[in-house]
Amino acid sequence: MADNILIFDKIEKGLPTLTNSQKKVADYILKNPMQAAFSTIDEIARIVKTSTTTVVRFALTLKFTGYAELQKNLQEYLKIKSGPSVKLEMNFHNFENRNNLITDIVRQQLDNINITYANLSDNSIIQAAKKISSARHIYVFGQRSCHCVSHYLAYNINRILGNCDFIYNGNLDIVEFLHRISKKDVVISISFPRYITQVVNFTALAHKRGAFIISVSDGYLSPFASISDILLSSETLSKNFHNSMTSSMLIADILIGVLTDQNRNKAKTNLKDADKILKGIQSNANL
Incomplete structure (x- = not known):
């Protein structure tokens, strides 16, 4: 690599x-x-x-x-x-005379998962989960193609711990979020080439304010490497024009699983409480 x-x-x-x-x-x-x-x-x-x-x-x-x-x-x-149009042009070169495109796409994603898993440190994952568990508040930031993974991770962290915000275009107020962030908080940023400047800058400013930074990016040459306390590297190659999010979703699932294990009682309490609220809402809706 x-x-x-x-x-x-x-x-x-x-x-x-x-x-x-x-x-x-x-x-x-x-x-x-x-x-x-x-x-x-x-x-x-x-x-x-x-x-x-x-x-x-x-x-x-x-x-x-x-x-x-x-x-x-x-x-x-x-x-x-390269940008999406260049990636697509390159892959078109490889599409010529190809009869097994679907198989090749699946193999590429399996390769991404295997490479990502091989590069993941168990200790880094466990330390990241411990920091998230002990944080006063967690902020997950990801835009564009990273939106889906970021939302999935933030949603499930919030279900487990009850103190996580997902930062996205619709609720993006940099000043407001940075005003809240301190050394007691954890920021999780997810971004890949071509890196979104707003995500990089927000993460850098959060780092300066003392927040513990966990980044999911493409490796130690990423702009997030120098501003992260823990960098989780994800392979993003695809057979198309986009960065693949398959391996990033794997990292999100691993974090969610470890967090749940580290916070069993809190997860049970929060999930039961959420179920009660949901049932109450559904009952009132049927009146």
């Missing part, structure tokens, strides 16, 4: 070690990443007017096993960092 995120940085840092012919290959890739991601070695060699051997040696010099691995890393980088 680290290689595909750092691929352009890796190429730029490797420039001093490259021959003049290899630098032509590097220059082409840096200026035309989309074309390079789907061109054959022969096509690239022809475009930059060099040999296929030079293209292969360029990849080997950068510590890739060959140009195929470099190209795969380049494709993954573009999928993660």
